[in-house]
Amino acid sequence: MEATKKTEINNDYLDNLKTEQTQFRVAPSSEGNCCLASYNRRDFYKITLTTTGSSQLLYANRGIHIDKPALVFTNPMVPYSWEGDHAGAKGYFCVFTDKFLHSGSRMESLEESTLFKAGGDPVHFLNDNQTDYIYGLFKRMHQELDSEYLYKYELIRNHLNLIIHEAIKMHPTVAYFTPQNAASRITKLFLALLEKQFPVDSAQYSLVLKKASDYADKLAVHVNHLNAAVSEITGRSTTTHINERILAEAKSLLTHTNWSVAEIAVSLGFDYSSYFNNFFKKHTGLTPMALRKAL
Incomplete structure (x- = not known):
């Protein structure tokens, strides 16, 4: 034994x-x-x-x-x-x-x-x-x-x-x-951190950083400081960059995977499919299923 x-x-x-x-x-x-x-x-x-x-x-x-x-x-x-x-x-x-x-x-x-x-x-x-x-x-x-x-x-x-x-x-x-041109450095690192979360390669994965404040915490700066730096350098808000990247990934997953809408929603950090549907329709004019059927 x-x-x-x-x-x-x-x-x-x-x-x-x-x-x-x-x-x-x-x-x-x-x-x-x-x-x-x-x-x-x-x-x-x-x-x-x-x-x-x-x-x-x-x-x-x-x-x-x-x-x-x-x-x-x-x-x-x-x-x-x-x-x-x-x-x-x-x-x-x-x-x-x-x-x-x-x-x-x-x-x-x-x-x-x-x-x-x-x-x-x-x-x-x-x-x-x-x-x-x-x-x-x-x-x-x-x-x-x-x-x-x-x-x-x-x-x-x-x-x-x-x-x-x-x-x-x-x-x-x-x-x-303090490095020179801090706004440029903060923006560059924010964009690198945003991109590092993608691509989403598993339906079991869920985005960790979802809001501007999440990124500010990781960069050890105040969220207002981050927003001001990103707006100064890119002319667009931190939230706009985040939403555009999530939307691009959502379209890719709907096009190239057979994951359900619910699985895609979770992997992109949405607690409920309805939140994801509303987000997607607000930015594209279509529901996720409507886009998938149109492909």
Whole structure:
């Protein structure tokens, strides 16, 4: 009976391995940006250890100079740009999903963690001892990823948690600066964040960001500030951009999928099909079913 139980446990782990292979990647920075072409970029968080060079991490209305060893935490739902000479960068990076880390029983969602959320502290500068210690953790994760050890992802998860807890303990004081032409930057990041939600590739998916205030929260700016910036740069309101993109996706789903109107409504963030019908008819003059029948 004990042998049977052991076999069941091992089979569970083998099944988990197949899943976890797509939920975690780690590599030295010299290998370039991690390729996530086969994954859903909305799902991936990234931790970068940079030990050399000078660069700037730029968000909507704030920037951070990085000119010494640092740990950098980036969230796929908070647009940013990282400017500088990365060709000779030394260090490591890893990408992973919230699900991968929560398999290790972390209590809070990564999206709510001060390390990843909008307005949090994404950069943690390191002293020599901290750099050596965290570099060693990344190196061990990289080695374990290529190993044949059956429980390697559990071990990797432990190393990843150590990196996160080291950062939480640091409580950094980061000097932020305001980038030039902040309105243009805010607008560019808003549009990038809007586009990142599409295409909708599953009837089980539902848009997370539906209103201007949702985008403002992600960009860590006041909604009035976001609206003013977008209107100044594009001549159109934030809500207009959101509605036009949702409408374009709705037409695409009605044309190219066999999903029901109810499924399309949910996937585009509408609580009820009637809300979606009213929205669609207001902007097109047709109901979703009328458009589909006319194709």
